[in-house]
Amino acid sequence: xxxxxxxxxxxxxxxxxxxxxxxxxxxxxxxxxxxxxxxxxxxxxxxxxxxxxxxxxxxxxxxxxxxxxxxxxxxxxxxxxxxxxxxxxxxxxxxxxxxxxxxxxxxxxxxxxxxxxxxxxxxxxxxxxxxxxxxxxxxxxxxxxxxxxxxxxxxxxxxxxxxxxxxxxxxxxxxxxxxxxxxxxxxxxxxxxxxxxxxxxxxxxxxxxxxxxxxxxxxxxxxxxxxxxxxxxxxxxxxxxxxxxxxxxxxxxxxxxxxxxxxxxxxxxxxxxxxxxxxxxxxxxxxxxxxxxxxxxxxxxxxxxxxxxxxxxxxxxxxxxxxxxxxxxxxxxxxxxxxxxxxxxxxxxxxxxxxxxxxxxxxxxxxxxxxxxxxxxxxxxxxxxxxxxxxxxxxxxxxxxxxxxxxxxxxxxxxxxxxxxxxxxxxxxxxxxxxxxxxxxxxxxxxxxxxxxxxxxxxxxxxxxxxxxxxxxxxxxxxxxxxxxxxxxxxxxxxxxxxxxxxxxxxxxxxxxxxxxxxxxxxxxxxxxxxxxxxxxxxxxxxxxxxxxxxxxxxxxxxxxxxxxxxxxxxxxxxxxxxxxxxxxxxxxxxxxxxxxxxxxxxxxxxxxxxxxxxxxxxxxxxxxxxxxxxxxxxxxxxxxxxxxxxxxxxxxxxxxxxxxxxxxxxxxxxxxxxxxxxxxxxxxxxxxxxxxxxxxxxxxxxxxxxxxxxxxxxx
Numbered sequence: 001x002x003x004x005x006x007x008x009x010x011x012x013x014x015x016x017x018x019x020x021x022x023x024x025x026x027x028x029x030x031x032x033x034x035x036x037x038x039x040x041x042x043x044x045x046x047x048x049x050x051x052x053x054x055x056x057x058x059x060x061x062x063x064x065x066x067x068x069x070x071x072x073x074x075x076x077x078x079x080x081x082x083x084x085x086x087x088x089x090x091x092x093x094x095x096x097x098x099x100x101x102x103x104x105x106x107x108x109x110x111x112x113x114x115x116x117x118x119x120x121x122x123x124x125x126x127x128x129x130x131x132x133x134x135x136x137x138x139x140x141x142x143x144x145x146x147x148x149x150x151x152x153x154x155x156x157x158x159x160x161x162x163x164x165x166x167x168x169x170x171x172x173x174x175x176x177x178x179x180x181x182x183x184x185x186x187x188x189x190x191x192x193x194x195x196x197x198x199x200x201x202x203x204x205x206x207x208x209x210x211x212x213x214x215x216x217x218x219x220x221x222x223x224x225x226x227x228x229x230x231x232x233x234x235x236x237x238x239x240x241x242x243x244x245x246x247x248x249x250x251x252x253x254x255x256x257x258x259x260x261x262x263x264x265x266x267x268x269x270x271x272x273x274x275x276x277x278x279x280x281x282x283x284x285x286x287x288x289x290x291x292x293x294x295x296x297x298x299x300x301x302x303x304x305x306x307x308x309x310x311x312x313x314x315x316x317x318x319x320x321x322x323x324x325x326x327x328x329x330x331x332x333x334x335x336x337x338x339x340x341x342x343x344x345x346x347x348x349x350x351x352x353x354x355x356x357x358x359x360x361x362x363x364x365x366x367x368x369x370x371x372x373x374x375x376x377x378x379x380x381x382x383x384x385x386x387x388x389x390x391x392x393x394x395x396x397x398x399x400x401x402x403x404x405x406x407x408x409x410x411x412x413x414x415x416x417x418x419x420x421x422x423x424x425x426x427x428x429x430x431x432x433x434x435x436x437x438x439x440x441x442x443x444x445x446x447x448x449x450x451x452x453x454x455x456x457x458x459x460x461x462x463x464x465x466x467x468x469x470x471x472x473x474x475x476x477x478x479x480x481x482x483x484x485x486x487x488x489x490x491x492x493x494x495x496x497x498x499x500x501x502x503x504x505x506x507x508x509x510x511x512x513x514x515x516x517x518x519x520x521x522x523x524x525x526x527x528x529x530x531x532x533x534x535x536x537x538x539x540x541x542x543x544x545x546x547x548x549x550x551x552x553x554x555x556x557x558x559x560x561x562x563x564x565x566x567x568x569x570x571x572x573x574x575x576x577x578x579x580x581x582x583x584x585x586x587x588x589x590x591x592x593x594x595x596x597x598x599x600x601x602x603x604x605x606x607x608x609x610x611x612x613x614x615x616x617x618x619x620x621x622x623x624x625x626x627x628x629x630x631x632x633x634x635x636x637x638x639x640x641x642x643x644x645x646x647x648x649x650x651x652x653x654x655x656x657x658x659x660x661x662x663x664x665x666x667x668x669x670x671x672x673x674x675x676x677x678x679x680x681x682x683x684x685x686x687x688x689x690x691x692x693x694x695x696x697x698x699x700x701x702x703x704x705x706x707x708x709x710x711x712x713x714x715x716x
Contacts, residue, residue: 020061020062020087021058021059021061022058022059022060022061022068022091023056023057023059023090023091024057024091025054025056025091025092025093026039026057026070026072026093026094027055027092027094028094028095028097029095029097033054033055033056034051034072034075034095035054035055035603036050036051037050037051037095038050038071038231039051039057039059039068039070040068040069041061041066041067041068041069042067042069042079043063043066044066045069047062050663064082064083065082065083067079067081068080068085070093070095071230072095075096076095076096078093078095080093112203112210112222113210113212113391113439113441114210114441120145120147120204120206121201121203122141122142122203122204127141128141128196135191135657136196137191137196138192138194138196138199139157139169139179139180139191139221140191142157142204142221143155144569144595144597144611145204146553146554146555146570146595147159147160147204147206147219147527147553149588149590149593150164151588151618151651152685152701153701154180154191155180155191155192157219157221158588159204159205159206159219160206160207160218160219160512160529160531160549160551161531161547161549161575161586162219162531162533162547162549163218165495166216166217166219166506166508166533167209167216167218167219167220167221168209168215168220168492169220169221169223170213170220170221170222170223171194171223171225171337172224172225172304172306172337172339173350173352173381174337174353174354174377175213175215175399176337177356177375177401177495178495179193179194180192180193181193181286181310181312195261195290197235197248197259198225198226198259198290198292199223200225200227202221202222202223202224203221203222204219205220205221205222206219206512206527207219207486207510207512207529208470208472208486208487208490208512209490210439210451210453210470211437211439211454211455211468211469211488211490212381212393212395212437212439212453214397214437214455214457214468214491214492215433215491215493216492217491217507217508218490225292225304225306227294227302228254229249229250229257229294231250231715232249232715232716233248233713233715234246234247234713234716235712235713235714236711236712237709237710238710239707239708239710240269240270241266241267241270241707242263242265242266242709243263243264244262244263244264245261245262246259246260246261247259251295254296255296256293256294256295256296257294257295258293258294259291259292259293260289260290260291260292261289261290262288262289262290263286263288263289264286265284265285265287266285267281267283270707271283273706274705276703277703277705279317280317280318280327281316282315282316282317283314283315283316284312284315284316285312286311286313287311288308288309288310288311289308290306290308290309291306291308292304292305292307293305293306299343300343301343302339302340302341302343303339303341304338304339305336305337305338305339306336306337306338307334307335307336307337308334308336309333310334311331311332312329312330312331312332313329313330314327314328314329315328318364319699320364320416321413321414321416321637321689322634322635322689322690322691322693323365323416323417325364325365325416325417327362327363327364328361328363329361329362329363330359330360331359331360331361332358332359333356334357334358335354335355335356335375336354336355336356337354338352339352339353346384346385346386347382347383347384347385348382348383349380349382350379350382350395351378351379351380352378352380352381353376353377353379354375354376354377355375355376355377356377357373357375358371358373359372360372360373361407362498365410365416365417365418366408366409366410366417366419366420366421366422367407367408367409367422368407368408369405369407369498370406370407371404373401373404374401374402375400375401375402376399376400377399377400378397378398379395379396379397379398380396380397381393381395389442389443389444390441390443391441391442392438392439392440393440394437395436395437396434396435396436396437397433397434397435397437398434399433399435400430400433401430401431401432401433402429402430402431403427403428403501404426404427405425405426405428405496405498406424406426406427407424407425407498408422408424409422409425409498410422412632412636414632414634414635415629415633420634421632427501429496429501429502429503431493431503432460433457433493434457434458434460435455435456435457435458436455436458437454437455438453438454438455439451439453446476447477448475449476450471450472450473451470451474452469452471453468453469453470454467454469454470455467455468455469456468457491463505466505466507468488468489468490468491470487470489471486471487472484472485472487473485473486480517481517482515482516483513483514484512484515484516485511485512485513486511486512487510487511487512488509488510489507489508489509490507490508490510491505491506491508492506493506506534506535507534508531508533508534509531509532509533510529510530510532511529511530512530513527513528513529514526515527521558521559521560522556522558522559523555523556523558524555524557525553525554526555527551527552528550528553529549529550529551530549530550530551531547531548531549532546532547533546533547533548533549534546535547542579542580545578545579546577546578547575547577547578548577549573549575549586549588550575551571551572551573551574552572553570554569554570554571555567556568556569563602564599564600565597565599565601566596566597566599567596567597568594569594570593570595571590571592571593572590572592572593573588573589573590573593574589575587575589576589577644579643584619584643585619585644586619587619588618589619590616592615592616593615594612594614594615595611595612595613596611596612596613597609597612603661606658606659607659607661608657608658609656610654610655612652612653613652613653614651615650615651616647616650617647617648617649618647618648619644619645619646619647619648620644620646620647620648620686621640621644622639622640622645622646622687623637623638623640623689623696624638624639624640625638625693626638626693626694628692637693648684648685648698649684651683651684651701652679652681653677653681653683653701654677654678654679654681655674655676655677656674656675656678657672657673657674657675658672658674659671659673660672666715666716667713667714667715668714669713670710670711671708672710673706673707674706674707674708675704675705675706676704676706677703679704680703680704682698683701683702684698684700685698685699685700685701686698686699687699
C-alpha cells in the first residue's frame with residue numbers, strides 16, 4: 001500500500017514539474033531559427049534565458065499565471081500569457097520584423113527605399129561576430145563577400161574590381177570619407193572606425209549604388225545605428241593589444257537611450273611575443289571614444305546623434321625604392337553625425353547633417369607631410385509612400401570639403417633620405433558638391449519590381465555639370481529564386497591626398513545581372529557584370545585614364561550536421577586599364593579569387609572556423625636598370641617600357657579562429673583567439689631593390705600572428 005501511494009505521488013509531482021518546464025523554438029516568419037532571443041518573465045525579469053544557435057530554448061516556470069516576454073533587436077516584442085500555453089508540446093514562437101505604423105500605413109523608416117535591390121544585407125551576428133574573416137569589424141566582414149576585391153588586407157571596401165575611392169561608406173545617411181584607421185594591425189574590430197555594437201543594419205551594394213546617395217561611381221556600404229535598446233548593458237574587454245569598455249543605458253523606457261564606449265590600444269605585449277613577425281612596427285598607441293544618443297519626441301519625431309573621436313600614433317619603418325628609414329604618423333580626428341526623422345501620414349522626412357575634422361602628419365626620410373581636413377554635410381530627404389506598391393524618395397544634399405596640405409616633398413622621387421633635396425609647399429583646395437535627386441520603386445506585382453533614379457549636380461565655381469541615372473528590374477521566379485538586372489551611369493569626385501592634391505571628377509557606366517537561390521540550409525548566388533570607368537587616378541608616375549572590368553561571381557553556402565557551415569566563393573575578373581591610349585593589365589585582373597570557410601558553431605561547446613583565401617599575384621612595374629646621379633648620390637631607376645609586365649607570386653592564406661560564449665544569469669563571458677596565416681606564407685606585396693637596382697627582393701603581407709582576448713558582459 002505504501003509503495004502504491006509513493007508511486008502515485010512520484011508520478012503526480014513528476015507531472016507537475018514537467019508542466020512547469022517550457023521548451024520550444026523561436027523563428028522568424030520564414031521559419032528560420034533566431035539566435036540569442038531574450039525570453040523572460042514579466043513579473044521577474046531576472047528569470048529568463050536566451051535561444052541557442054538553432055533557436056531552441058528551455059525555461060522553468062513557477063507561476064502559470066505569469067506572462068512570457070520575447071524580445072530581439074529588429075523584431076517586435078511579443079507577450080505570451082502562460083496560462084494559454086500547452087506545456088506538453090514543443091512551443092513555437094514566431095517573431096515579426098519591426099516596422100513603424102502610422103495611420104494604418106507601414107513605413108519602413110529604418111530601411112532604405114532600395115533595400116530590395118541591395119546585393120547583401122549583412123547581419124551583425126552571423127556576418128560580423130561569427131565571421132572569422134571579419135575579426136569583429138563590420139567593414140572587414142565585407143571582404144568575405146564574393147563581390148569584394150580588396151587585395152591589400154585592409155578594411156577599405158573595394159567592390160567588383162573598382163578602387164576603394166570610388167565606393168562610399170554611409171553612416172545614418174551621411175558619407176564618412178576615409179573610414180579606415182591609418183594603422184595596420186590585426187585586432188578585434190580595429191580596422192574601421194565603426195563599433196559593431198552601435199550598428200543595427202548594414203547594406204552592401206556591390207555595383208549600381210542607389211542614387212539616393214551621391215559621390216559614388218562603384219559601390220556603396222550603408223550603415224544604420226540601432227533605434228531601440230533592448231536592455232542596459234556594461235561590457236569590459238581586454239586583449240593582447242587593447243582594453244576598452246562599452247555602456248548601453250536606457251534614459252527613458254522606449255523613448256531614449258545612450259551608448260558610450262572607449263578603447264585604448266597599445267603595442268607592448270602584441271609586438272613583444274612575436275617581434276620577428278612585425279619587422280616594420282616599433283610602437284603604436286591609439287585612443288578612441290564614441291557617444292551615440294537616441295530619443296523620440298512624441299510619436300512622430302526621432303533624433304539621433306553620434307559623435308566619435310580618435311587619436312592615433314604609429315612608429316615603425318618603411319622602404320621605398322632603395323631607402324629604408326623610420327616612419328612616424330599621427331592622426332587626430334573628430335566627426336559628428338546628427339539626424340532628425342519626422343513621420344507624416346504618408347512618409348518620412350529626414351534631415352541629416354555632419355561635421356568632420358582631422359589633422360594628419362607623415363614623416364619618412366625627406367618627406368614631412370601635413371594635412372588638415374574639414375568637411376560639412378547636410379541633406380534633406382522625403383520618403384513618400386504614394387501607394388501601397390509605389391514609393392518615391394527625393395531630396396537634396398550639400399557636401400563641402402576643404403584640404404590644406406603643407407610640408408616638404410622629395411625633389412627627386414628616387415632620393416628619399418633625410419639629406420636628399422626636397423621642396424616645401426602649401427596647397428589649399430576645396431570642393432562643394434550640391435546635388436538633387438529623385439528615386440522611385442514600383443512593385444508591379446508579386447514577381448516584378450522596378451526601381452529607377454536620377455541625380456544631378458548644381459555646378460559651383462568651375463565644376464562641370466553631370467547627370468547620373470539608373471534602372472533596376474527584379475524578377476522573382478518563385479519563393480526560392482530571383483534575378484536582378486541593373487545598370488546606370490554614375491559620378492564621383494576623387495578624395496585628395498598628399499600626392500594627388502586635387503578633386504577629380506570620375507564617371508562609370510555599368511551593368512550587372514545577379515541571381516539568388518535559397519532553399520532551407522543552402523544558398524547559391526551568381527553574378528556577371530561589366531564596368532567602363534573613366535578615371536584621373538594618379539599612380540606615382542602616370543595617370544590611369546580608363547578602367548574596363550568584366551567579372552563573374554559564384555557563391556555557395558550550406559549548413560549541415562546541425563552545427564557545421566561551409567561556404568565557397570570564386571570570382572573571375574578580366575580588367576584592363578588605359579594609360580596614354582595604351583592598354584595594360586589592371587591590378588584586379590584575376591583568373592580566380594577563391595574564399596572558402598568551414599565553421600563549427602556549437603553554443604554549448606565553442607565556435608571554430610578555418611578560412612582559406614587564394615588568388616594570383618597582382619601586377620607591378622619592373623625596374624630594368626639605373627643611372628648614378630651625382631647630385632643626389634642616388635641611382636635613378638629606369639622602368640620597363642611595358643608597364644605592369646611583371647606579376648607577384650600567388651597569394652595563399654589560411655586562418656584559424658576560435659571563440660567561446662559562456663552565459664550565467666546576467667553575466668556573459670566571450671573569449672576569442674585567432675591564428676592568422678597559419679603556414680606563415682610569404683605573400684608578396686611589393687618589390688624592393690638594392691642601391692644600384694641590380695638585385696631585388698620582396699616585401700610581404702602579414703606573417704603568421706596570434707591574437708586573443710576576452711569580453712565580459714553584464715546586463716542590468
